[in-house]
Amino acid sequence: MFSTVLSATLRGLFVEFVQVEADTSNGLPMFHMVGYLSSEVKEAGERVRTAIKNSGVALPAKKIVINLSPANMRKKGSMFDLPIAIAILASLGEVEEVRLRDALLVGELSLDGAVKHVPGILPIVMEAKKRGCRVCIVPKENQKEGSLVDGIQVIGVENLAEVYEILKGKHSEGYRKKQENESWDIHFHETKLDYSDIHGQRIAKRAAEIAVAGNHNMLMIGPPGTGKSMIAKRIPTILPPLTKEESMELTMIYSVIGGLNQDSPLMRERPFREVHQSVTKTALIGGGTIPKPGEISLAHKGVLFLDEIAEFQKPVIELLRQPMEEHQIKILRERGEYLFPAEFLLVAAMNPCPCGNYPDLNKCMCTTPQIRNYLGRISQPFLDRIDICVEVEKIQYQDLQNEGEEETSQTIRERVSAAREIQRKRYQELGILTNSELKVKDVEKYCHLGVKEERMMRQAFERMNLTARMYYKVLAVARTIADLEGKENIELVHLAEALSYRSMDQKYWGGGEA
Ligand SMILES: [Zn+2]
Structure with a gap:
């Protein structure tokens, strides 16, 4: 039969x-x-x-x-x-x-x-x-x-x-049999970590807030022990909660790798994936005979953190360029192509030189070629895809005295959520959620500058030797800063702050086409 x-x-x-x-x-x-x-x-x-x-x-x-x-x-x-x-x-x-x-x-x-x-x-x-x-x-x-x-x-x-x-x-x-379906509710990240734990580091914390608000990739540079990874590890505490649709999308990816909790399978929190320097290409971007999603897809709708990024293999870092741009990864196999979503916020941290003390020449023991070689592990095309580059400096004595005055993650998250809501509404027709996803033609439309702002931008473009890609990124970051303030137009102060997040790469790498 x-x-x-x-x-x-x-x-x-x-x-x-x-x-x-x-x-x-x-x-x-x-x-x-x-x-x-x-x-x-x-x-x-x-x-x-x-x-x-x-x-x-x-x-x-x-x-x-x-x-x-x-x-x-x-x-x-x-x-x-x-x-x-x-x-x-x-x-x-x-x-x-x-x-x-x-x-x-x-x-x-x-x-x-x-x-x-x-x-x-x-x-x-x-x-x-x-x-x-x-x-x-x-x-x-x-x-x-x-x-x-x-x-x-x-x-x-x-x-x-x-x-x-x-x-x-x-x-x-x-x-x-009646099924008990898992109910959906808004869920906040559960952790003991909070931004109020970090004293000082006002600029780096502000940069993290902007990065999250507009989903802008961020690079922190500074000596060891300044709290770069403390700042990164608290980013989940200011991420807006997942929507139900985002949660299902994420749960699908984790289902495919068999990475769900059997008793509570729904992914309720945005992922924070920290990858180690020993990560292989396949583990990072996905692969196998029948490809499975890699770390960049497991960080979908969340954060991918690369600590000490200069210590990674250069080809591994370069692999991130395409998904950073396209928010998905395409893996080609004999029998066709495989697409995995990879809409992650890249957060990276690095020392400025092998000993970590450059540009403090009293402390830095490295030779100029050593420093150059170290910084050179981060290529210009990769830097081009970073929206926010921020220097994290040694904590000042007075910062330690200001106990109890630090903002909590909840306060920051409320601002971030409000700014994200403005972006979601503005881009409904485009089908995108954040300023970082704006295409070049849309940047012109949504990040319009006034006469004074235009002049500032033109001067900065020449002085800072910006690439075209950087130019658009500065505008998108300025848009996010204006959104955090609930402002309709990008003003001089927003643009100046956005430009300041490009001055670090100029300081260390010389900016533009090095
Ligand atoms: Zn050094």
């Missing part, structure tokens, strides 16, 4: 449906699997037969052929175990085929018949719903994740015997 079961697999963040067909006949007893299978899927045969036997069903001595279609698609992973087992049972008349209509099954089996969790359940259930499926049978550990999708029933199962019972109709409440 012939039977078919619907299943699915992932291609990056995309879902591809797979039809698992089984045919049993009275030929020479054998077990055969076809359909462009990877070795993992080929091994499923052995696993599935043992799991069926250990679930109390004796397989008759028949010829069993399994086919996974479409034939031109390479099938990988162990998520087809469960649908293969059920297709076999259906072809033997052990389960009612009618119950398999409008159902999708995924899950890995262990030899004792237990159903083990698999990655990517959220996107799979979402697509199953779009396709018109009524029910998804998934591993118990993935049930809450699947249940994030409204309007489709998700049944979590612990073992093969349970699926068998459900499909035989013995325990039909499985099909009717």
Whole structure:
């Protein structure tokens, strides 16, 4: 008898449906699997037969052929175990085929018949719903994740015997069970960290506020021990909360890497990903034979922090340029391209020289070539993509005296949220959320300058030897500063402050085309 079961697999963040067909006949007893299978899927045969036997069903001595279609698609992973087992049972008349209509099954089996969790359940259930499926049978550990999708029933199962019972109709409440979907509410970052912990560093804290308000990439430069990473690590405390749509988008990415909490799968906080200097290209931007998202995509809608960026391998830093610009990453493979979102706020910190004390020549022990070589690890094209470059200096004695006068993260976050709201409304038609996403043609329109401001900009452009890309970035940052004040127009003071965040790269790197 012939039977078919619907299943699915992932291609990056995309879902591809797979039809698992089984045919049993009275030929020479054998077990055969076809359909462009990877070795993992080929091994499923052995696993599935043992799991069926250990679930109390004796397989008759028949010829069993399994086919996974479409034939031109390479099938990988162990998520087809469960649908293969059920297709076999259906072809033997052990389960009612009618119950398999409008159902999708995924899950890995262990030899004792237990159903083990698999990655990517959220996107799979979402697509199953779009396709018109009524029910998804998934591993118990993935049930809450699947249940994030409204309007489709998700049944979590612990073992093969349970699926068998459900499909035989013995325990039909499985099909009717009321689902508890995880409710959505505004959620703030939970941490003990707060900007009021940092005394002084007014300029760097202000720069962080602007960076977050307009989603502008930021580089902090200064000697060790000045609190650069303290400032960076508190950025999550001033990020506006995720919207429900953003949360689902992020949860999809973490679903694909199997990185969700089983009990509370919804991603409620913006991510803060700190990557280490030893990070590989693949870990950073994503990759693998069937590519998976890397750190830049795991930082989607949040922060990617690179401490001591000058210590990273130069090619690794350069890889960030394209996603910093396009807010997504494209990975090319023989069988097509894979797109992953990468809308992150880049925050980087570095010492100005190997000893960290330059330009304090009383303390810096480095030679000029050493300093140049060190700073040279950050290329001009990379600097061009930084919107805010700020110097973090040694804390002054009087700053330590001003205890209790520092602003809290909550106060800063309220300003940031207000500025983000202004941007969201202004750019509704463009489909963007922040000033940093403005395209060149839109910068001219939304960052219009008055006569005096225009004059200041022209002078600065020549004096600071700005590149065209920097010029537009200065305008976008000035727009954010005006938005933080709730001002309609960019004024001289906003522009001057935006320009000040370009003077550091001129001081250290000479600015413009070095
Ligand atoms: Zn030095």
